[in-house]
Amino acid sequence: MLSLASNKVKGKLLRQDMRRLKFREQFDAVTCLGSAFTYMQTHRDMVSALRGFYRCIKDGGILIFDCFDAEDFKLKRFDRWREETQLFGDVRITCRTMSTNWRAEDSSWDVHWVWVVEDASGLREFSDVTRLKAHRLDYLASVLSGIGFRGIKRLECKRLTILAHKSTKPS
Incomplete structure (x- = not known):
């Protein structure tokens, strides 16, 4: 998918594991949207990702992520296939998904994906x-606070979308 995107986007695209970000520079904001955070299965993985985000944000900057x-x-939506097709210029991508095996004890489930690229x-x-x-x-607010984020709040969106601030260090 990165190769398809790189033909359409001006700028540098990077592929990294959010649990081990390799940026030396810092940014005004970090966003993690579109279900990426939903892949975090363990507390350790989640904390690693959030600490990496914190490290990559300038003092006074923000984090916005959803899950x-x-x-x-x-x-x-479980146990039935759903299908969506999108056009990107001359490229047609059809995505079929089905969710199964809900586990209430840890709020996790399996997702089956089939993508057809034409x-x-x-x-x-x-x-x-x-x-x-x-x-x-x-739970997320507690983890974010423990890492050092402040001003943590839920944004009014379809998904659980969180805004958190990296506090400005005193001069």
Whole structure:
């Protein structure tokens, strides 16, 4: 997918594991949107990612990230295939997904994906199955606070979307 995106985006695209970010510079903001944080299955992985975000944010900067909300999770979408097709210029991508195996004890489930990419070179199909996890606001706020984030609040969005500030160090 990065190769497709790199043809359309001006700028440098990087692929990194959010648990082990390798940036030396700092940014005004870090965003982690579109379910990426939902891949964090363990407390250790989640803390590693959030600490990396904290390190990459300038003093006074912000973090915005989203994930599925364990308090408001919709099981009605389970055990049936859903399909969505999007066009990106001459490229058509169809994504089929099905969620299965909900575990209430840790708010996790399996997602089955099938992507069909159609372009001038023909059709290519990719598939994957992975475990995802929904999170709770109170738990995330506690972890963020422990790392050093302040002003933690939920934004009014469809998913659990959190805004957190890296406090400005005293001069």
